[in-house]
Amino acid sequence: MTILPPSTFxxxxxxLISTIANLLTLLISLYLLCVVIYYFIHSNSIRRRQILKDMSIRLSLNTHCLLIIRSILQFIDIDLNTIKRNYLSIQKFENSFICRFRGYLLLSIHNCLYWSYTIQAVFRFIRVIFPNYISLCQSTISFCIFxxxxxxxGFICMFPIFIGFNAIYLLPNEPYCTASYNKLASLTYMPIFAFVLPLSTIxxxxxxxxxKTRHITIIRPYQHRNRRDFLVIRRMILIITAISMVSLPLLIDLFIHLPKGYIDPYMNSIGWVSSSINAVILVIGLPFINPKLYELFKRKTNMIHVQG
Structure with a gap:
């Protein structure tokens, strides 16, 4: 049992900013999921089969569900504990296995979220570079493999952080368990698998x-689809660039204080603010990344107007 000091203003x-941004992500995610479910229920059987068979929509909805899971886990593991300390004057927290395991789950889901964009890019890569195998990529088995x-x-690559390096624990002056910034494994191993490798693959x-789009002559239907896939991946890179810019304050804080052997007391709070704002950007940007998902939302809106 650890007794933590009161948090500063x-x-x-x-x-508070982190909690509000995280809850905003959850509300937007749930609303958009309800939109998809509503449209699916009110569509005819042919359109339903088309949606279920469309791999790009399924992969986008997979990312969407991960955003919902991530927001729920962050609220339970991070936001709820900060609320207890800041507003309920609860200062006793335990560095238990459950606490550390929840921290591992949250970090793993974060990792899965970035890799979900990677598998979307890989799917489009296969569709453009190997068009003869596109029927295999559309199958349910392929979806399960992705x-x-x-x-x-997401989970296996984060497991050494949890067990091998023991870098996830109840942080000093923080009411939750997560990876410590003063551990070498957290600063090197985790960013490589959670960010560098996914971004490099994309x-x-x-x-x-x-x-291939610019240098190889392609049949016209394939050419249109390839250009669309090219634009989708470019939008992914733009979104990832945007969330990287949001994370700059944390990176600057790390570069300033860590060489001095000093941990900024606000470092973890800044990190979760960046993470929560990044989630808002991801959930808003997801429909604009996938044109088919965006079109689905537009059709649902038109259905409501017609029924009204």
Missing amino acids: IQQILE ISIQFFF AICYLCIAW
């Missing part, structure tokens, strides 16, 4: 699709 402000790869990288897919 700045910490409370940062944690999701399995996503969760493998960038490689983007370059390959760009090369």
Whole structure:
């Protein structure tokens, strides 16, 4: 059992912003999911089969569901504990296995979220570079393989942080368990698997699709689809660039204080504010990344207007 000191005013402000942004992500995600369900229920059987068979929509909805899970886990593991300390004057928290396991789950879901964008890019890469295999990529088995790869990288790659390096624990002056910034494994191993590798894979897919679109003569229907896939991956990179810019304050804080052997007391609060704002950007940007998902939302809106 650890007795934590009261949080400072700045910490409370940062944690409040993080909680509000996280709840906003959850509300938007649930609303958009309800939109999809509503449209699916009110569509005819042919349109339902088309939606279920469309791999791009299924992969986008997979990312959408991960955003919902991520927001719920963050509220339970991070936001709820900061509310207890800041507003209910609860200062006793335990560095238990359950606490550390919840921290591992949250970090793993974060990792899965970034890898879900990667498998969307890989799917479009296969569709452009190997069009003869597109029927295989549209199958349910392929969808299960994509999701399995996503969760493998999400959970297995984070497992050494949890067990091997023991870098997830109840942080000093914080009421929750997560990866510590003063552990070398957290600063090197985790960013590589959670951010660098997914972004690098997306960038490689983007370059390959760009090369084929511009340098190889393609049948007109394929050409239109390839250009659309090219635009989708470019939008992914723009979204990832935007969330990287939001994370700059945390990176600057790390570079300033860690070489001095000093941990900024606001570092974790800044990190979760960045994470929550990033989630808002991801959930708003998701329909604009996938044209078919955006079109689905537009059709649902038109259905409501017609019924009204």
